[in-house]
Amino acid sequence: AQSVSQHNHHVILSEAASLELGCNYSYGGTVNLFWYVQYPGQHLQLLLKYFSGDPLVKGIKGFEAEFIKSKFSFNLRKPSVQWSDTAEYFCAVNAGGYSTLTFGKGTMLLVSP
């Protein structure tokens, strides 16, 4: 069975700092990768996804992620964070078949103004 590991449980940044959240998965076959975000009190929303093609994926709100197959990684980046980016971020993997997702444990990002 696949698993997803997110490196940091909590990250605290100041506004305008750069962000990189790590995500590694364990599955040797073809995968589809997702980053979801959960703002305080809200439900999960899709930030970006990778299915195939260009390994550098751009999502909403200035986020991007890079799929590195050799490292089994799909790290999320943003050049300059804002206070409104305060949220919990989840990496998820689908290893084929149905739409079933396996989620990482999440990273709570706090951006101070």
Next chain:
Amino acid sequence: NAGVTQTPKFQVLKTGQSMTLQCAQDMNHEYMSWYRQDPGMGLRLIHYSVGAGITDQGEVPNGYNVSRSTTEDFPLRLLSAAPSQTSVYFCASSYDRDRADTQYFGPGTRLTVL
């Protein structure tokens, strides 16, 4: 489109009580699923369905029951609630059941079992 709706938003149960969490979607999605979210655990799949009349177990199915009699609805039943089932429950749906697709999440139900 209302998207994915869940009721109730909040619920408090006593140990041993049963209840049904409702989930509905109006997007004609084939695939629907239930997750529970616990602090530090991320989201874990309880049950999923790839179409009306077809359901299967996820990672943590014990204590929960599901059925899918229509495309739109996918209720989750707690047979005999236990404090370990205190959690936030999310329903999700996606259009294509046969390949990975973006899942759309409902607003969640916060359940407390005393």
